[in-house]
Amino acid sequence: MTARIHPLLGAFAILVFLFLLAPLVIIVGASLSDTTYLTFPPQGLTLRWFANIFEISAFRNTAITSFQVAILGTGLSLLIGIPAAYALNRYRVGLPKWLGTLFILPILVPEIVFGFSLLKTITIGLGLPVYPSLIIGHALLVLPYSVRVVGASLASFDFSVEEAAISLGCPPLKTFFTVVLPNIRAGVIAAFILAFITSINDVSISVFLTGPGISTLPIQILAHMEQFFDPTIASVSVLLMLVTVGVMAIVEMTLGLTFLTK
Amino acid sequence: MNKFAKWGLTLPATIAVTLLLVVPVLITIATTFGEPKGVFSTYTAFFNSGFRTNILYRTLRIALITTAISLVIGFLTAYVIAQMPGRLKSIAIIAAVFPLLTGVVVRSFAWLIILGKNGILNSSLLSLGIISEPLSMLYTEGSVIVAMVYLFVPxxxxxxxxxxxxxxxxxxxxxxxxxxxxxxxxxQVILPLAVPGLIVGAVLVFTGSFTSYATPQLLGGEQMMMMGTLLYQRAMVTFDWVGASTIAAIMVVITIAVVSIMSRIARRLNPMAV
Incomplete structure (x- = not known):
């Protein structure tokens, strides 16, 4: 669709983008301020708050945990999600409809309810340690991305190519890895990225699944904020924004960012 | 072979979701009916408590207002973006994606710096002489709504x-x-065609803000608790697990009701689906 834009509407859109980006600019400014409290515009410039992050071992440890949990959780979700997405698209007839709904339940059920229920039944009820519970929680949280995003790219895959390979004598598993997988590469990468970023930013599930010595970075940031209100938090936030920039660069290089509006 | 593959491939994910999500959530809900005082006693206790029903109504109110504001801002902005020439459009999309991919803690924290007692808004209003004393803007419904709109507009x-x-x-x-x-x-043309999309967006924002935890925790505090923060407080601070499970059950019912009713309406209103 194409139509002309009223200047007032254009001005409104510019204000919206200012509203979206100004708070992030303020965080960057506050992280550079040479004061012991958070302020903007920064008074004096220093990088000592960034150095301070590395002095606090809790930030380092939780960052490592967050990263591990995101990689393992996303990996697990792809491991069970890709076969499910494949079956849903390959054998569209014959599989019950509720199966598709089942796999998106993790986004339908409120995250905070899911986190609490996991703690109650798996961690405390069955006595599973916190760390594997955390990975399970994150793997399920991101499963819908694995099934739906990979599924979207399987939907446009021509399965007759696969049948041709098989009828020419290629074993099914080898066909999957050499014919199907390369064709849905973009979907797998997209699912991985969306899942990873969702996991690394998660609060509502992780907040229940932390224990002695195990916590994730967002939970540690919340805890730190309750005691200190210094620019350290702003500098941690800037580092997290740099992770976002990195992720966006990967998306742009592999799929193009317009992918995200589809 | 085909039959085996068909079911076998979906089996791991089916088992995982069933055993690790559906069953735990159902157990949580089931425990609320096992009280000695009666099957529905925890629910009557919830709805008889002015404190708790206030939190439920506040959560619904905040979620509705956030949804309405995000719909208007989001639709008008998307309308402008859709008309933009290619290069400008990519920039606009990057500017919307960036905050979306930045974590909820970081984005809520930004509003803590802006709206705080010694925050940017107060200090600029003071230096402009508009106010003579700093306003307390944090821990109000307004601060939670502003941060949630910020969260969901992208x-x-x-x-x-x-x-x-x-x-x-x-x-x-x-x-x-x-x-x-x-x-x-x-x-008469664009808006009706966009209605199904508007409903999808509204459902995403409503359920997201209705069940949020981090934003009300940071910007609402104890004074402006919402269902998510109340659930956490009951479970992890006062260890009232039945109370927490009751809140969880109410949240699940409301969320699923909103999603299923609205998606049915969306399907019916789709003018292209005749």
């Missing part, structure tokens, strides 16, 4: 940009060539 913009770009150009041109003024085209 999601709305991206959802609706996709929807608006999907509207065939011919339809808009046909309307114009038949003499409709731009404003009439907007209200």
């Amino acid at each position: 999601l709305m913009i991206l959802t609706l940009t996709g929807v608006l770009e999907g509207i065939p150009r011919d339809v808009v041109e046909a309307s114009a060539s038949l003499g409709a003024r731009p404003i009439a085209t907007f209200f």
